[in-house]
Amino acid sequence: MPELPEVETIKRDLLQRLSGAKLLEVEIRNPDFLTKRGLSLSSLQDLVGAKLTEIRRTGKQLALILNDKALIFHLGLTGSLVFKASSEASESEFPLEKHLIVILHFDRGTLLFSDIRKFGNLKILSAEELSDYWSKALGPDALYVSKDDFVSILKRGKGQIKKFLLDQKVLAGLGNIYVDELLFRARIHPERRVESLSSEDLERLYHEMKELLREAISLRGSSIRDYVDGTGTPGLFQTRHQVYGKRGMPCPICGTPLKFLNLHGRGTTFCPVCQK
């Protein structure tokens, strides 16, 4: 899915274009998607007339604050949120037309939520409930977590490092791409046990994580297949990937062919020589 850098990019795009905009109409294209997830169609319609005052993100989730409500998006593997200004082409020629779930018509243009594989989610809470909800469902955001918190979380951790870092309740935001890239940069084997990491390892992991996320956001995220930013444009960070999706290719450091394993159901690519 869109992982942290992709969702952060979308957040910035939408904030710039929609801050202060008024919601004029909610057009539901796929009611089944919503009702299956326990969202009543009327609760969505009730948002009409609200002003978008704020956009928040924790991990891979994004919340539009509309008056006293929070409309929370989780983009799954293939969800997208694309804004088209009133002056741009209409959604009839929108490439994801077939997969549209909801169209939010604002005074400044339309926000199109689509999801090819329908692994995404949409939820409405009161704006006050949002922080509580996120703090129960998610660990600290990987972009903002302090070094002290990160180290203490990892020191209390158990099991394989890859699985641990993918757990959103532990740390929110990393997914399969960024965990593979991070472990390569930090020279840590994906099957290494968290308990076995030294303080030095943890420090390195923390700094590499921040740097990786910073670079990925500056290149507007990774587009492997379907991801597009808040304007419908692909990201560029995939050109900087060192291991993800590169099984069998030479390690950029030592030239050894990159190894591929299936770990807890996720494809995992790494260098068997550089990563210990």
Added chain:
DNA sequence: TTCAGCCTGTCG
């Protein structure tokens, strides 16, 4: 703690 299941699309 695995693992199918949720979905659609693409690639070999």
Added chain:
DNA sequence: CGACAGGCTGAA
């Protein structure tokens, strides 16, 4: 045609 893909859940 089967295998696989940025994720997560809940049932066995």
